[in-house]
Amino acid sequence: MTRKRAERVLVIGLDCATPQFVFGPNRYEMPNLQALAARGCWGLLRSCHPPITVPAWASMMSSKDPGTLGYYGFRNRKDRSYDAMFTANSTAVKEKRVWDILSRQGKKVVVLGVPQTYPVSPVNGWLVSGFLAPNTDSDFTYPKALKTELREAVGEYIIDVKDYRTDDKDRLIKQIHGMLDNRFAYARYLMDSKPWDFFMMVEMGVDRLHHGLWQHIDPTHPKFVPGNPYENVLRDYYRAVDNHIGELLTRVGDETAVFIVSDHGAKSMHGGICVNQWLINEGLLTVRDKLDGRKRIEDCDIDWSRTKAWSSGGYYARLFLNVEGREPQGIIPADQYEAVRDEIVRKLEAMTDHEGKPLNTKAHKPEDLYRTVKGVAPDLIIYFGDLYWRSVGSVGFDSIYTFENDTGPDDANHDYNGIFVMDDRSGRAGQELQGLQLMDVAPTILDVLGVDVPADMQGKVIN
Amino acid sequence: MKGITVCLSGANAADTAKTLGARLIELGHNAEQIDSEAVNRLGGLAGAAHACLLLSRNGVIAVSTCAGLKPEGETLAVEIDGNDTPDFAAEKILDTLASAGLVSLETGDYSPEEEEQIRRRLASLGYIE
Incomplete structure (x- = not known):
């Protein structure tokens, strides 16, 4: 036309x-x-x-x-x-x-x-x-x-x-x-x-x-x-x-x-996935705090010598790996970076919901999404439950599933x-x-x- | 800092020169206007042309609106686009000077208090925690 x-x-x-x-x-x-x-x-x-x-x-x-x-x-x-x-x-x-x-x-x-x-x-x-x-x-x-x-x-x-x-x-x-x-x-x-x-x-x-x-x-x-x-x-x-x-x-x-x-x-x-709680449960994140209540991950004392990954909350999750020679106290050897990342992708995408049904989570590597990757990109960009679930970054939850939002009511993603x-x-x-x-x-x-x-x-x- | 003489012509040249001079000073540069009055004081076009060289050698950005002035030393000639407001014309010239490494155009950012205010707002809106 x-x-x-x-x-x-x-x-x-x-x-x-x-x-x-x-x-x-x-x-x-x-x-x-x-x-x-x-x-x-x-x-x-x-x-x-x-x-x-x-x-x-x-x-x-x-x-x-x-x-x-x-x-x-x-x-x-x-x-x-x-x-x-x-x-x-x-x-x-x-x-x-x-x-x-x-x-x-x-x-x-x-x-x-x-x-x-x-x-x-x-x-x-x-x-x-x-x-x-x-x-x-x-x-x-x-x-x-x-x-x-x-x-x-x-x-x-x-x-x-x-x-x-x-x-x-x-x-x-x-x-x-x-x-x-x-x-x-x-x-x-x-x-x-x-x-x-x-x-x-x-x-x-x-x-x-x-x-x-x-x-x-x-x-x-x-x-x-x-x-x-x-x-x-x-x-x-x-x-x-x-x-x-x-x-x-x-x-x-x-x-x-x-x-x-x-x-x-x-x-x-439909709910929130407590991504850092999940990482703790998986042995990928260690915090020194006594978790007797909910706490923002930013306020936690993270033991970096025993942490492979941490994440931010929000409408999607940004997951970062703690890589030797890249992060100040990195512990993942550079030559194991892809293997660790792939393993986390596999586990995330296999995650089920609170009723045991497939959650349909997608974890993307930034280099697969963009022509070039500038700045400090997350190692993984994660959409929980095809975005029907948000990412909750706080820790101290009994379950990785939550139906409340720490910051107040929020109904949509x-x-x-x-x-x-x-x-x-x-x-x-x-x-x-x-x-x-x-x-x-x-x-x-x-x-x-x-x-x-x-x-x-x-x-x-x-x- | 390295100097240069910027010779302006065209629509709104005088107003653009004033705006440009003010913006350069705001950005921490030494700037001087070479208008017809300055040319007279410098004994005419030849004296003004040589003054431009002395100014630029000493890190000053001279802004001239004098027709006929042929400055000695490094010069940037700009014909102002009639569609541009004086302040936007000045910004375009600053872009050119920045590309040549003569000025830095870092814009202001949040104060620590504003940064915290925005962080809280974004958390309240659900974008971050």
């Missing part, structure tokens, strides 16, 4: 927006988004490994895999020591993202709420950073004066929801809707007051609502109670998102190509597929596309704008 070049591109990012609610047979009513898909094209958008906000949005916007980006989640090992960590904020992003490329082509850009944009870097336009900004006293906008302008015109910027881990669901829902309204009010103001060729915003509330309330809407969730008062909370939220999308779409015409994308999807979380909708005004008439991947988005945006796609981008142009 011959693509009609667009003068401008609008990207609406919905963190964690999940295909089953947008495209599936039981999709929610989202007339604006679905009309856009019916005019243009749509499909599942395969996330990166791991399917987590960081590194996913940067992978999407730079068209580089996380190995090339050199970080594998929000918190990463800084070096081969055991405790030096860094948060992957914007300073970790060494690759140019779409707005950097377009800025250098003289295009005017507006970037709002995209993860990994704090600390802010100059763009040829305006930037409001995302939820890695520490607070609204920080310099979270470019230019700096934009913060005051926005505060006076729209109100205080809501960086993220507060006190997220709560059983007070009514307050949480109210907060998440408040953040949605605030983010789109910022978008409307920026769209109306700034000249732009590229406009991108990311709304985080979808993710927050999924994690906070999934058990109330999904009959397959172990804790679902039919007739509970929150059964329609996601439907209502997706509809509210769609209303805001509709308001933005009234501000653009045929000269603008529109993308609606998400970085990953969501699914029911991330899923591999996000959403992709594009109306590039080329008359695609609702074409469904297959085989899309996050890294395809950036080169497609450049192509739509008639800008050369850098040769080192790893995705393909969607056409």
